[in-house]
Amino acid sequence: MIDRRCLLGFSLAAAFAGHARAQTPVTVAAAANVKPAIEELAALFERAGGAPLRLVFGSSGNFVAQILQGAPFHLFVSADEDTVFRVADGGRTEGGPADRGRIYGFGRLALLAPKNSPLRVDPELRDLGAALRDGRVSRFAIASPEHAPYGMRAREALQHAGLWDLARPRLVIGENVSQAVQFALSGSTQGGLVAQSLTLVPAVAAAGHAALVPAKFHAPLAQRVVLLKGAPPAARAFHDFIVAPAAHAVWQRHGYTPPGA
Numbered sequence: 001m002i003d004r005r006c007l008l009g010f011s012l013a014a015a016f017a018g019h020a021r022a023q024t025p026v027t028v029a030a031a032a033n034v035k036p037a038i039e040e041l042a043a044l045f046e047r048a049g050g051a052p053l054r055l056v057f058g059s060s061g062n063f064v065a066q067i068l069q070g071a072p073f074h075l076f077v078s079a080d081e082d083t084v085f086r087v088a089d090g091g092r093t094e095g096g097p098a099d100r101g102r103i104y105g106f107g108r109l110a111l112l113a114p115k116n117s118p119l120r121v122d123p124e125l126r127d128l129g130a131a132l133r134d135g136r137v138s139r140f141a142i143a144s145p146e147h148a149p150y151g152m153r154a155r156e157a158l159q160h161a162g163l164w165d166l167a168r169p170r171l172v173i174g175e176n177v178s179q180a181v182q183f184a185l186s187g188s189t190q191g192g193l194v195a196q197s198l199t200l201v202p203a204v205a206a207a208g209h210a211a212l213v214p215a216k217f218h219a220p221l222a223q224r225v226v227l228l229k230g231a232p233p234a235a236r237a238f239h240d241f242i243v244a245p246a247a248h249a250v251w252q253r254h255g256y257t258p259p260g261a
Helices: 004-015 018-022 032-047 060-068 082-089 126-134 149-160 164-170 177-185 202-207 233-243 245-253
Strands: 026-031 053-058 075-077 102-107 109-114 140-143 171-174 192-195 208-212 221-227
Touching: 026 032, 026 060, 026 233, 032 053, 032 177, 032 233, 032 245, 053 060, 060 082, 075 082, 075 233, 082 221, 102 233, 102 245, 109 149, 109 177, 126 164, 140 149, 140 177, 149 164, 149 177, 149 192, 149 221, 164 171, 171 177, 177 192, 177 202, 202 208, 221 233, 233 245
Parallel strands: 026 053, 026 075, 140 171, 140 192
Antiparallel strands: 075 221, 102 221, 109 192, 109 208
């Protein structure tokens, strides 16, 4: 739940955006892993008087390609830093190449397995290694390590554990981390490495078991948000809304560590 002070903070943050309701609709490109948190924040924003939002979810890497080609997004909520930096270097941020966005939270990777899986979930991935060797795991899900930040971190975690070469022939690749969660729980795989935030979704928690992978297993997931070229005032209002201290409780409840926490 959000206390009265947070609601007041949200109201103050959105109050000046109410006049923008009739202006250009705000389109938000958001990484798949933040879907539950952004949907909640968007609802709070609109309830507090902010402009209506159009939320589009997908892979951060795919969004970069679309934004650089001129896709009509106003705000980019990424799953890491590098994708935001690439957008900035391409001159597509509102403030130009020097505008590198702001960190809104730090994500984590988790090992997820359906409740009927022969794989035991443990943070150090020890049983995953044993299960890959003894055949209990024949298919394992991750997001694309080519363009999805959580897929890149999954590859790093498997490499850290010495399991990448063993796991690679058995990987089922999701277009984004949300699809990787679906694959991990589908029954056609024995588990997967996914965003910890998505393992907290009630339907996912009810269907599987999860364990938080140690932070040392992969590079940090410092997740940034940035305004894009031509963003209307209402987009800036939502940007300021989701990075405000009042939003920290929402991010934390969805599995993210706010900056400075």
